[in-house]
Amino acid sequence: MWIASDDGVRGVSRGEAIRAAADTPMIVMNAPLVGQRLGYADLSGLDILELFAFLRPARFMVPTPKGLATVTGLDVPASDSDIAPFLRTAALRLLEITDGDWPEREGAWAAAQTLARLRWSWGPLLASRLRKPARDEPWLFSRLPEWEESAPRPAPRAISLDADATQRTLTTLVGAAAEPRQGQRDFAAAAAHAFSPRVGRDSPNLVLAEAGTGIGKTLGYLAPASLWSRTAGGAVWVSTYTKALQRQLGHETQRVYPDEAERRARVVTRKGRENYLCLLNLEDALQGGFAGRAAVLAQLVARWAAYTADGDMMGGDLPGWLTTLFRRNGSVALTDRRGECIYAGCPHYRKCFIERAARASADADIVIANHALVMVNAARGRETATRPSRYVFDEGHHLFDAADSMFATALTGQETIELRRWIIGPEAGSRGRRRGLAARLSDVASYDEAGAQAIADAVKAAHGLAAEGWLQRIIEGAPFGPIEALLASVRALTFARAEGPDDAGYGLETELAEPSPELIEAAAHAAEALDALYRPLVVLGKRLEAVLNDAPDWLDGQARARVEGAIASLGWRAESVSAWLALIARVGAPASPDFVDWLAVDRVEGREYDIGLHRRWLDPTRPFAEIVLKPAHGALVTSATLTAGGTWETAEARVGAPHLTGAAARFEAASPFDYAGNAEVIIVTDVKRGDVPALSNAYARLIEAAGGGTLGLFTAIRRLRGVHARIADRLARAGLPLLAQHVDPIDTGTLVDIFRDDPHASLLGTDALRDGVDVPGHSLRMVVMEGVPWPKPTVLHAARRLAGGGSAYDDRIVRARLAQAFGRLIRSRGDRGVFVLLSAATPSRLLDSFPPGVPISRVPLDEAVARVASRLSSRAGLGHEAAPAA
CATH class of the missing domain: 3.40.50.300 (P-loop containing nucleotide triphosphate hydrolases)
Structure with missing residues (x-):
C-alpha cells in the first residue's frame, strides 16, 4: 500500500494504511474495493470515482488509474508507487473544470450545497469552489423533456425484399473499402427470408441461422432489417440475451443511421421497467426518503438523470460502478422493482423514462430489446396496437432459458408478500410511498359501487397472504394465515426429504410427489384463500373496463391512462394468482405431463430467504411459440452456437420450431477464423x-x-x-x-x-x-x-x-x-x-x-x-x- 502526502510517497503496511485512513480523509479510488482488500470494511474517504460521477454525469470511465488517466489527459502511472501521487494530480485536474463552464455545469452548485449538508466527503470543497449561478436554474423535474402522444403507426406493408437491394444495403453498411466476406453476404441473403410476407396464419417465416464468430452477423441481419423497415414502414425488434450485445448493437446502428439525431429517432433500446430510474422514487429519496450514504447516492443519481440519454440505470450511461460504491444502498429503491407504478397518476408521468422509451419504440425502425422483455411484451404488454411483426433473436441459443424463466410459476413467500403489499399498501411500521389499491383507485371507488366492493373484498382476502416477518414465524413453527401454513408444510417436507450429510447450506428441493397429509390439508386452505382473492381482482378489472366505457366527466386523458394501467396490472396479478391455484391443485393430484413441479427452500450459506412451490414447463418453447412466434410474420433466430451440442433438430426444438405449422429455413456458415x-x-x-x-x-x-x-x-x-x-x-x-x-x-x-x-x-x-x-x-x-x-x-x-x-x-x-x-x-x-x-x-x-x-x-x-x-x-x-x- 502506498500513501502520497506533502512529504512524498511512502510504502506502508496494511495496518498502517488502515490507521492512516481512519485518522485522515484520503483520496482513494473505489473505497469499497480498497477497504475489502485491506480487511477494513468501514474505509471511507475522498473517493475520486464519486467526484467524477458528480462532475461528469452520464460519462463513461473505466474505474482504474489507466481509465482515470484517459479521461483527465494525464500519463498512466508507470508503477504502483506512482498511483498515489497520480490520484492527487488527477483530482486537481478534475476540479479544474469547475473554474469555468463545462457541459454538465447546470445544477452542480445547488447539488453541491445539498451534498455538503449531507456530509459528503467532497461536498464542502465543491460547495466553496463552485460559483453560484447568476439566475435560478431549472430543477431536475422541470428541465426533463416531456414525451408526446402521436397517431398510431399504420400496419407495415406486405413486401418482399429485393435480393440485390439487400446486398447493396449490406455493402453500404460494411463500407465500400471493406474486404468482402462471402459468408456475411450469404447470411444477409438467408436472413432476408424472415422479412417476406407470411403465407398462413400462425405460420411465420422462421429462419434459423448459425453463423460462426467473425462472419459479421450483426451487420448481416441489420442490412435486411433496416431495408425492410424503410420500405415496409414497420419496426423490427432485435432481441438479445446480454447487455453487452445490446450495447454493441447500439454502436453498430451508427452505420445504419450515421446522423445522431436521426439515429435517436430511428433506433430505440428497450429494457424491462426495473432497469429504469423511477422519477417518483427519486423525488421521494431527494425529499428525505433516504438517509446517510443512500441520500448521497440519490443526489448523484439526480445529477445523472439530468444528462442521461435514456434513464437506464442497469447498463445504460449510468456508470455501473457508481451504485457499488454505495454497496447498492438505496439503488434498488430508485427503480420500479415491485410493480408499484401508478402510471398516469404519477406527477412525472409525461417525463417518465419508461413511458418515453415505450412511445419512442412505437415509431422506431429498429428496437433493441432482450428476450425477456420481448416475451413479457407479447404476453401482457400494454402496447397491443404496436406489437412487432418481425423479430431478430440474436444469441438465439438462450431462447430456451429465457422462456423457461418467463413462463415459470413460483408460489413463494417473497412473491405472496409482494402481492399483499401491492393490494393493501403500507401497514403498521412500514415506510415509503407505497399505496394500496384503495388509495390508487379512490376516484373509481367513489364512482362505481361494485368496483368499491371488489377493492374491499380484495384487501380483505389479501390479509391471508404472507405478511411481514413471515419467514421467522415459519422457522419458529408459528405460521399465521393459510399461505404461511402452506409454506411451513412445504419447508417441513423439503427438509425431511432433501437434507443429507453432504448438505452445504445451499438450497434444498424435492419433487412434489407423495405429499404429506399436512401439506395436502394446508394446500386446500391456501386454495380457498387464493380463490377468495382471485375473484375480486377479476371483478375489479371488469368494473374498470366498464368505467372506461361509461366515460364519466372526471375521466380525462390522464385518468383514462391511469385506469388503463390499472387494468393491465390487475390482469397480470390475476393471472399470477390463477397460476398459483393451478399449482396448488397439483398437490395430491396426478402429475401433469406438461409441467415439472417441486418444493424448495432457498438458502445462501445456510441462511434461508425464501420457501415455496415451483412449476416450470417441461418444454418452455411451447408457450414461447404460441405467444411470441405464431402472431409474428417473420423471425430470424441466430447464434454462433445454435446447434452446439446437438443437431439441427435439437436446435429447432430449443427455439420452438416444432410447434409451428411451417418448416423453419436453415442456414449455416462456418467461422472464417483459423x-x-x-x-x-x-x-x-x-x-x-x-x-x-x-x-x-x-x-x-x-x-x-x-x-x-x-x-x-x-x-x-x-x-x-x-x-x-x-x-x-x-x-x-x-x-x-x-x-x-x-x-x-x-x-x-x-x-x-x-x-x-x-x-x-x-x-x-x-x-x-x-x-x-x-x-x-x-x-x-x-x-x-x-x-x-x-x-x-x-x-x-x-x-x-x-x-x-x-x-x-x-x-x-x-x-x-x-x-x-x-x-x-x-x-x-x-x-x-x-x-x-x-x-x-x-x-x-x-x-x-x-x-x-x-x-x-x-x-x-x-x-x-x-x-x-x-x-x-x-x-x-x-x-x-x-x-x-x-
Whole structure:
C-alpha cells in the first residue's frame, strides 16, 4: 500500500494504511474495493470515482488509474508507487473544470450545497469552489423533456425484399473499402427470408441461422432489417440475451443511421421497467426518503438523470460502478422493482423514462430489446396496437432459458408478500410511498359501487397472504394465515426429504410427489384463500373496463391512462394468482405431463430467504411459440452456437420450431477464423476434482505462465471464492491483477471493462461470463475451466433429462457450454489463445465441442504450464489489440 502526502510517497503496511485512513480523509479510488482488500470494511474517504460521477454525469470511465488517466489527459502511472501521487494530480485536474463552464455545469452548485449538508466527503470543497449561478436554474423535474402522444403507426406493408437491394444495403453498411466476406453476404441473403410476407396464419417465416464468430452477423441481419423497415414502414425488434450485445448493437446502428439525431429517432433500446430510474422514487429519496450514504447516492443519481440519454440505470450511461460504491444502498429503491407504478397518476408521468422509451419504440425502425422483455411484451404488454411483426433473436441459443424463466410459476413467500403489499399498501411500521389499491383507485371507488366492493373484498382476502416477518414465524413453527401454513408444510417436507450429510447450506428441493397429509390439508386452505382473492381482482378489472366505457366527466386523458394501467396490472396479478391455484391443485393430484413441479427452500450459506412451490414447463418453447412466434410474420433466430451440442433438430426444438405449422429455413456458415492454427485445447490430467488447494495452484501457475489475460470459469461460487482467496496476493506480487465476480464489490459489466482494459489482468467468474464476454485482442488469451460443466442435478433437470434421452441430454448441454466458453477465446482474426480444462475425466466423446482441427492434448500440469508459456508469453506485454470483426 502506498500513501502520497506533502512529504512524498511512502510504502506502508496494511495496518498502517488502515490507521492512516481512519485518522485522515484520503483520496482513494473505489473505497469499497480498497477497504475489502485491506480487511477494513468501514474505509471511507475522498473517493475520486464519486467526484467524477458528480462532475461528469452520464460519462463513461473505466474505474482504474489507466481509465482515470484517459479521461483527465494525464500519463498512466508507470508503477504502483506512482498511483498515489497520480490520484492527487488527477483530482486537481478534475476540479479544474469547475473554474469555468463545462457541459454538465447546470445544477452542480445547488447539488453541491445539498451534498455538503449531507456530509459528503467532497461536498464542502465543491460547495466553496463552485460559483453560484447568476439566475435560478431549472430543477431536475422541470428541465426533463416531456414525451408526446402521436397517431398510431399504420400496419407495415406486405413486401418482399429485393435480393440485390439487400446486398447493396449490406455493402453500404460494411463500407465500400471493406474486404468482402462471402459468408456475411450469404447470411444477409438467408436472413432476408424472415422479412417476406407470411403465407398462413400462425405460420411465420422462421429462419434459423448459425453463423460462426467473425462472419459479421450483426451487420448481416441489420442490412435486411433496416431495408425492410424503410420500405415496409414497420419496426423490427432485435432481441438479445446480454447487455453487452445490446450495447454493441447500439454502436453498430451508427452505420445504419450515421446522423445522431436521426439515429435517436430511428433506433430505440428497450429494457424491462426495473432497469429504469423511477422519477417518483427519486423525488421521494431527494425529499428525505433516504438517509446517510443512500441520500448521497440519490443526489448523484439526480445529477445523472439530468444528462442521461435514456434513464437506464442497469447498463445504460449510468456508470455501473457508481451504485457499488454505495454497496447498492438505496439503488434498488430508485427503480420500479415491485410493480408499484401508478402510471398516469404519477406527477412525472409525461417525463417518465419508461413511458418515453415505450412511445419512442412505437415509431422506431429498429428496437433493441432482450428476450425477456420481448416475451413479457407479447404476453401482457400494454402496447397491443404496436406489437412487432418481425423479430431478430440474436444469441438465439438462450431462447430456451429465457422462456423457461418467463413462463415459470413460483408460489413463494417473497412473491405472496409482494402481492399483499401491492393490494393493501403500507401497514403498521412500514415506510415509503407505497399505496394500496384503495388509495390508487379512490376516484373509481367513489364512482362505481361494485368496483368499491371488489377493492374491499380484495384487501380483505389479501390479509391471508404472507405478511411481514413471515419467514421467522415459519422457522419458529408459528405460521399465521393459510399461505404461511402452506409454506411451513412445504419447508417441513423439503427438509425431511432433501437434507443429507453432504448438505452445504445451499438450497434444498424435492419433487412434489407423495405429499404429506399436512401439506395436502394446508394446500386446500391456501386454495380457498387464493380463490377468495382471485375473484375480486377479476371483478375489479371488469368494473374498470366498464368505467372506461361509461366515460364519466372526471375521466380525462390522464385518468383514462391511469385506469388503463390499472387494468393491465390487475390482469397480470390475476393471472399470477390463477397460476398459483393451478399449482396448488397439483398437490395430491396426478402429475401433469406438461409441467415439472417441486418444493424448495432457498438458502445462501445456510441462511434461508425464501420457501415455496415451483412449476416450470417441461418444454418452455411451447408457450414461447404460441405467444411470441405464431402472431409474428417473420423471425430470424441466430447464434454462433445454435446447434452446439446437438443437431439441427435439437436446435429447432430449443427455439420452438416444432410447434409451428411451417418448416423453419436453415442456414449455416462456418467461422472464417483459423482455429486450428490460432488456438489449442489442453486437458490437465493431474488436478484432482474438488481439491481446492490443487485447483488454486493450477490457476496461479497458468495465469503466471500466460502473464495474465485469463478468463477463469467456475461452476460453483464457493470454489471460485476459495481459489481467489488463495491466489490473489500471489498474483498481485507478480504484477498480475486478479478480478473476481461474487468477490469484488464491482458489477459484472465493470469487471469486464477493467479486464478488457488491462492485458495483465485476469478475471474469475461463473456462468454469466461463459458466453456474455466479448474481449477481442490480447486482453483475453487464455480460458481456464475448473472442470467439465455438467448440469446441476435438480428436480427440473432430472425430468428434462428423462424426456430428452438420458445421458445424451446431459452431453448436449455440456457440449453447448464448452462451445460457448471456447467462443470467448478467439474473437478476431489476430487473436491467439489457449483453452485449458482442469479435468482428467473429460470424456473423449465431448471433444467434438471444439472447432474441427483444433489441437487437443491431455498433459500433466507441468507440461500445460510450459505450453502456455511457450505459446503466450512471447506476446505478453506487447499490448496487442486486434480490431474486432465488423
